Amino acid sequence: MNRRPTLLAALTLTAAAALTLSACGSDDSSKGKDNDKIAGADTGDKASPSAAPSEPGTSGRPxxxxxxxxxxxxxxxxxxDSQKDAVLNDAEQxxxxxxxxxxxxxxxxxxxxxYSEGxxxxxxxxxxxxxxxxxxxTTGLTRYYSESLTIKGDGTAALVYCEDQSxxxxxxxKTGKTDVTPVTKDSYVVYAGTLRKNDKGVWVTERLISQRGSAKCQP
Incomplete structure (x- = not known):
């Protein structure tokens, strides 16, 4: 079920690096990578609008x-805190x-x-x-929880959060087949990102790293 990116072998929460992706079907555990199988859906599925609101006062949002x-x-x-809530909103978007x-x-x-740069x-x-x-x-329900957010002295925001992919x-x-896989500790992922408010008033994510199977995120 590992639909998200292959995870970095180590996570540095204070200085987030780039999110690293793996090739589908790869299996290189010696490098700390997961075998992220990708399956797909039929293209006729009806789209529904995002339920999350845009930040008030910011125009031009897609x-x-x-x-x-x-x-x-x-x-x-x-x-x-209006600033912190804006960061969380834009990270969600x-x-x-x-x-x-x-x-x-x-x-x-x-x-x-x-919503992202760099x-x-x-x-x-x-x-x-x-x-x-x-x-x-992708398909199904993804849960996000256990967030930790800090606005730093240089004006950037450091956001750490968990993702439940179970x-x-x-x-x-082509087939509409869903790749349903067992739930394991690797179904839970921790992310660490650095965001910066741009000249449009949007908190863009500049750097992001992740680690699958993190003890922080286990149920």
Missing amino acids: EIELPSDVTYEFEWKKTG RIRAVDMAIAKQDPLDKAYRF TAAAESQKYIQEFVDHKAR KAFNKFL
Whole structure:
């Protein structure tokens, strides 16, 4: 079920590096990589608008529409701090936008690039391309929880959070077959990202790393 990127062997929470992606079907455990099988869905699935609101006062945000079988549970709590809540909102929108690009089979889709720059955008493009190459997309429910957010002195934001992929899978575009795999400790992933507010008022993700099977995220 490992539909997300291959994970880095080590996670540095204070200085997030680029998200690293693996080739579908690879099996190189000696390098700390997972065998991330990709399956896909039929292209006739109806898209549904993103339920998450855009940040008030920021115009020009892309509309995010996803297939009806791509759903989320964001358990990120409102902080009451407008700046921190804006960071969490834009991080959520980036996640949705990447899945939309996968569903659209468009590695250059403008929505995820609206919410990411630098190495995060470049590596997301590679990740989306893997799904395109295998004519696949995501399906199911993904849960996000245990977030930790710090606004640093240089104006950037450091965001760490967990992802539960136990109910999220891959589907083949041509057959509609869902690749349902057993739930293991590797179904739970920790992410660490660095975000920066750009001149459009959007908190873009610049760097992102992840580690599958993290003890921090186990149920």
